[in-house]
Amino acid sequence: MDSPAPIIIIGTGLAGYSLAREFRKLDQDTPILMISRDDGHSYSKPLLSTGFTKNKQADELSMGDPGKMAAQLKVSIRNYTEVSSINPSTHEISIGSEKIAYSKLVLASGAVVNRLTFPGSDSDNILSINDLMDYRLFRNKISGKKHILIMGAGLIGCEYANDLLNGGFDITIVDPSVTALNGLIPSFAGDAVVKGLQEAGAKFHLNRYVASVADEETGLYATLDDGSEVECDIIISAVGLKPDLSLASASGLDCDKGIQVNSCLESSESDIFAIGDCAQIEGIVRLYVLPLMASARALAKTLNNDKTAVEFAVMPIATKTPACPVIVCPPQSNDGEWKIEQEELDISAKYVVQDKVLGFVLTGARIKDKQLLVKDMAR
Numbered sequence: 211m212d213s214p215a216p217i218i219i220i221g222t223g224l225a226g227y228s229l230a231r232e233f234r235k236l237d238q239d240t241p242i243l244m245i246s247r248d249d250g251h252s253y254s255k256p257l258l259s260t261g262f263t264k265n266k267q268a269d270e271l272s273m274g275d276p277g278k279m280a281a282q283l284k285v286s287i288r289n290y291t292e293v294s295s296i297n298p299s300t301h302e303i304s305i306g307s308e309k310i311a312y313s314k315l316v317l318a319s320g321a322v323v324n325r326l327t328f329p330g331s332d333s334d335n336i337l338s339i340n341d342l343m344d345y346r347l348f349r350n351k352i353s354g355k356k357h358i359l360i361m362g363a364g365l366i367g368c369e370y371a372n373d374l375l376n377g378g379f380d381i382t383i384v385d386p387s388v389t390a391l392n393g394l395i396p397s398f399a400g401d402a403v404v405k406g407l408q409e410a411g412a413k414f415h416l417n418r419y420v421a422s423v424a425d426e427e428t429g430l431y432a433t434l435d436d437g438s439e440v441e442c443d444i445i446i447s448a449v450g451l452k453p454d455l456s457l458a459s460a461s462g463l464d465c466d467k468g469i470q471v472n473s474c475l476e477s478s479e480s481d482i483f484a485i486g487d488c489a490q491i492e493g494i495v496r497l498y499v500l501p502l503m504a505s506a507r508a509l510a511k512t513l514n515n516d517k518t519a520v521e522f523a524v525m526p527i528a529t530k531t532p533a534c535p536v537i538v539c540p541p542q543s544n545d546g547e548w549k550i551e552q553e554e555l556d557i558s559a560k561y562v563v564q565d566k567v568l569g570f571v572l573t574g575a576r577i578k579d580k581q582l583l584v585k586d587m588a589r
Contacts (some may be wrong), residue, residue, distance in 0.1 A: 215223040215287070215515060216241035218303060220293055220457070221318030222279070223341070225486025225502050227303070229316060230283045232510035236500035243310070244302075250276035250289030251344045256499060257340045259369035261345065261529055262377030264404070293507035296461035298479035314481045314513055317458055317469060321487035321497065322453035326361070330423030335430055336445040339370070348446075356380055359432055361420055362448035363390040365529055368403060370446055372531045376555040382440050383407070384415045384432070389560045395538050396548060399571045402555045406534025406574070415440070453488040453495060468495040473519035475509045485509055491520065500525040524587045525582060526570075537577045539587060541569025552574075 217233075222244050230242055244250075252274040257264075261271065276287040302309045325331075325336040339347050353360065358374055362365045363385035371381045385392075388419045389400030390407070396476040404414055414523030415434060423445065432440045453468035464470040469543045475483045475491065485505050487497050496502070500530035501522055508520035529536040534555050546563035558576040560583065561569035567586040572579055 212473045214241065215301065216243045217243045217314045217316070218310065218312040219316045219318055220303075221486070221488075222246035222248070222252070222276075222289070223224075223257055223318065223320050223486065224253075224499065225320065225506065226316075227252050227279065227283070228287055228503060228506040229318065229485055229509055232506045233513055234283055236510055236514040238284065239356065240313075241538045242283070243312075244285050244287045244379060245291050245305075246276075246287065247291055247292050248289065248341055248343050250287050250564065251280070251342055252279050255341070256530070258339060258342070258344075258345045259373050261349070261530035262373045262534070263530075263541075268342060268349050271289070271345070272342060274438065287289065287294035290526070291420055293457055296462075296463075296482070298461065298482060298578040307583065310482070314483065314548045317482070317484040317487050317488055319457060319488045320456040322454045323447070324391040324450045326420075326447065326449055328420065328422055330425060332450055333425040333430065333445075334357045334425055334470055335443070336423065336426055336447055338447045339366075339518060340451070348444075352379070357382070357429075358444050358446060359384065359440055359442040360422075360428070360446045360448055361385075362446075362450070363387060363392070363404075363414070363416070365394060365527075366448060367446070369405065370448060371407055371412050372410065372533050375407070375412060375533070382406075382414045382415065383412055384418055384420055384434065384440070386417060386419045387445075387558070388417050391529070391536065395501065395536060395571050396553070398548075398550060399536065399538070399557055399559065399573050402552075403531060403534045403536060403559055406531070406555050410533040410564075420445075451487065451497065453490070455488065458484070458488070466490055467571075474512050474517055475505060476512075483509060483584065496522070496540075498527050506569065512543070526584065528577075535577050536571065536573050537580050538571045539569050539583070543568050558583075 235455045246409035251272040278286045357380040359382045392404040418434045421435045422433045455465045458469045469484040526539045541561040550559040556574035556576045570583040
C-alpha cells in the first residue's frame with residue numbers, strides 16, 4: 211500500500227517551524243516534509259538584532275539544527291534545497307527533475323531584502339541580514355572592525371544600530387527620511403528614537419542617501435547625495451523587506467503585495483496555503499511575530515480538517531532599541547488626531563477618533579502603559 215502524500219511546508223523559518231509545532235499538537239502521525247533553501251536551523255529572526263546585547267554568537271542563536279528539529283517535530287527536513295515549481299493540478303512540487311506529491315502545501319517562504327543599486331553597491335562589504343546564515347557571515351566580517359554604516363533608519367536599522375552600539379562599534383545611520391522609523395511611528399516619536407540613539411553614540415545623516423561606495427584596501431568610502439563622505443569598515447543595508455513571491459507567482463498563484471490568501475490562509479489554488487511574511491491575508495501583509503503565531507495556530511487546525519479563520523487581536527509592535535524603546539499599534543485611519551503626553555524621550559500618544567482609541571505609540575519609560583492602551587483599543 212502506497213504511503214499517503216505528506217503535508218509539505220516550504221520554509222523553515224519561524225513561520226514554518228511554528229506551524230509544524232502547532233500541527234503536531236493536534237496530529238502526531240500525518241507525514242510532514244519541510245523544505246528549506248538555507249541550512250534549516252531553527253531560530254527566532256527577531257533575536258538576530260540582539261546578538262551583541264545578549265553576548266551571543268550566531269550559533270548560540272540557533273535553537274536546533276535540522277536533525278534536532280526533525281526528531282522533535284517528527285518531520286522530514288531537506289535543507290539547502292530549492293523548489294523549482296509547483297503543479298497545483300497534479301498536487302506535486304518539483305525539485306529539478308524530481309517530483310514529490312503533496313496532500314496539502316504550505317508556502318512559508320518569508321520575505322526577501324530590498325536591494326539598492328548604485329555605483330559600488332556590489333561590494334562584498336555591503337551586507338543584508340535576513341537569516342541566521344547572513345548573520346553568521348556578518349559576525350565573521352566585522353571581527354576586528356570598528357565603524358559600521360547602516361543604510362536605513364527603519365525598525366531593523368535602528369535595532370541593529372542599538373545592538374552594535376552595545377557591542378562597542380561606531381555607528382553611522384543614513385536615511386532619506388527626516389526621522390527614524392518613518393512610516394511606522396509618527397515623527398514626534400521618531401525624533402525621540404533618533405535622540406536616544408544619538409545619546410548612545412550613533413551619528414545620523416537624515417534626509418540623505420548613499421549615492422556611491424568606493425571599496426578600497428583602507429576601507430569603504432560612502433559618498434552621500436550631498437557630496438559628503440563617510441568612511442567605514444562595513445555597510446549594513448537595512449532598507450526593508452518584501453514578501454518572497456518568486457515561486458508562488460511562477461506557479462500561477464494569485465499574488466499582489468504578497469501571496470493572496472483568505473482568512474483561512476487558503477490561496478487561489480486548492481490545498482495550497484501561505485503563512486508568515488509571504489502571505490497577504492485578506493489584503494494585508496503582516497510582517498511581525500504576533501500575527502504569525504496567530505496564523506500558525508489557526509492554520510494548524512485547518513490542516514487538521516477543522517477549517518479555522520485566523521483572528522487578529524490588538525497586536526502592538528515592540529522595537530528592541532533600549533536607548534529609546536518603542537511600542538506602537540499603528541492606526542488604520544486618517545480621520546483622527548494624536549493626543550500626546552511627552553517628557554523628553556518618554557512619550558504616550560493616543561490616536562483618537564470620536565473619543566475612540568484607534569492606535570497608540572509609547573516610547574521610553576512610557577512603554578509601561580502598553581496594557582492599559584491595548585485594553586482601550588480592545589473596547
